Amino acid sequence: LSSGAKMGCFTFIKVMMILFNLAIFLSGGTLLGVGIWVKVDGQSFMDIFGTLSSSVLQVVNVSYVLIVIGAILLVIGFLGCYGAQRESKCLLMMFFSVVLIIFIAEVAVAVVALVYTTLAESLLSAVVTPVLKEQYGKDQTFTTIWNTTMTKVHCCGLNNYTDFNDSFWYKQHGSYPHQCCNFINSTEPCTVTLAAQKNVTGCFDQILEEIRTNAGVAGGVAAGIAALEIAAMAVSMYLYCRLDEK
Template structure:
């Protein structure tokens, strides 16, 4: 009876962990979509390589979503083959996540170059772009309290006087507030947006790392409990 009770507990633990995996997979899909939209709509980053991280998040989220559903069914029905397949697939997911983490660490320095190039392109295209594009750039500078790429001097070609910046660079935004005050720190933000965007991305990456560690721990525990359940089913114990 002790073994029966123990295996029954393991069965429900496997089901519970899979429910958490299912929610984690859904969360990864949502986060991946939000990051993708943010990179291309808010930050206007057009570099294709910048989409690598959010696409990986979405892909892993979709796989976890379906694998977790598969694991829930296997645990509930006490099907040895389904539970075994779940453990194998979850192990493969962990390997993929480790590979993605290593790749992210190796290419981490490329983020600065992508941000710098994208912001430079934004400034170059600002005057001849659509109103939606200008609004996005202005909102970026207002929200991050920055101006230009490296400094407000990057807007030297913005006005005919060579000493004006968009109004979104101003400490207190108002019509024509940036005219003639390109390097005046008392009127406009002189710090560039490159460092500000990088800092924002690094802050969000830290949260992603924490979430990834939590998910990895849950996945390992899920594999352990799945193996225990497999052993109980294979031994012929009743776990209902």
């Protein structure tokens, strides 16, 4: 290719890099804003989007997830957009490094989830159960999310009713949440005897079933994200190398 054609190709890729990362930056800002909204006023968010939320999203603390993802996208978008605009090798290399680290982390998580399923389940249980014990009944938004999940999915806790043993809720009420006894409108307390008799399944099994049901969609989305990350790394490295020739 002639020098003019090479320069035109460089300019085109640079512009696409700027636009792509600008979109990422704006998306990150949006997610960050929504995450803060959920954290500050989670009830209004649930009122609007509650019926659209899946049980998977309801179990985790959505606000923190959105804030973290939004912040990461903001950083990536800024590095890619500003680095391409300023033709800064330092920022482009930082962009490449951040995306590479995220890509490696995603691959590692996928391998652990697929190969070491039992380990992944144990880790999730070890993380979520203590939070459930501490926050259920204390944090209004957290409690509402879990109540919605347990009512809609017909489950109790993450594993079963024993997740609420020695919990803030149990210490305050001396009983388990009514979902653990399949009570709907009853005012009867859900005692340990009734909970053991009903033996309502934990929400974790329901979540796993939902994940398995939508494994194809999740895999497709993951593959698409991985392809975008590889393309972003390739483009950033192309711009980085071409700057030496300018």
